[in-house]
Amino acid sequence: MDGKTVRMNRILRSGKAVIVPMDHGVSEGPIAGIIDMNRAVSLVERGGASAVLVHKGIIRSLKTPPSCGMIMHISAGTKYAEDKNKKVIVSCVDQAVRLGADALSVHVNIGGSASEPDMMEELGKIADDCDATGMPLLVMAYARGKNVTSSPLEIAHAARVAGELGADIVKCPYTGDIKSMKLVVDSCPVPVVIAGGPKCEDDIDVLRMVDDAMTAGAIGISLGRNIFQHETPDLMTAALRSLIVDGVSVEDASEILKENLIGPVLSMHRAEIEALR
Incomplete structure (x- = not known):
């Protein structure tokens, strides 16, 4: 037993991950679902998230520490940048x-950005620092740039880079099918969680995607918009947790979304969003 093992158990449940990243405020701005961060964190915490992933300023601003794990993201870049694939360490x-974070998170894009060597160098150094302090490291590894198309083989390559350079958990996109996702998982030396991507309109599609990823060998999710922009983020978190941690079927997990028993619905703050445009 060491510090990294203890902290890893704080961000996982029975070895499975129900992580909700809410670092989008830096890259995208105050988008729907994460305007009131205290409420957003409270809802996914109530739904059974194993961890939330946020920037340092959000950790400072929370009124109460969450009972779930807390991952601090240290990469940044905005949608307005000339090189949108460049992430800097902040x-x-x-x-x-x-x-008081339980883990660290960095973002690396592989595939043609001029800043790729810098991101890889920074990842290697941060991984060494995490090992020295017993801090788990989640790496968001994406195949993005002029030389890639985000094919399954490229996704597997990006995940492998993250694993070889010191990640404890790798986050990557779902490849689209179980067979190719299994290649990503099998070829990565550390556990893999899937990203959610854009907000899906159909809940059952999200649940099926996650179920297929688990069948391929992933240990869970790091889903943002498909949770915090859901009409009931707490229920969506609960449904995904039941599928990932408890191993229920997609059909049984979907029933949770019909119960509406967990708590209040997160307001989308439509008036505030319109005022920001």
């Missing part, structure tokens, strides 16, 4: 320790 492992 904090460090020591700050994550000071703020």
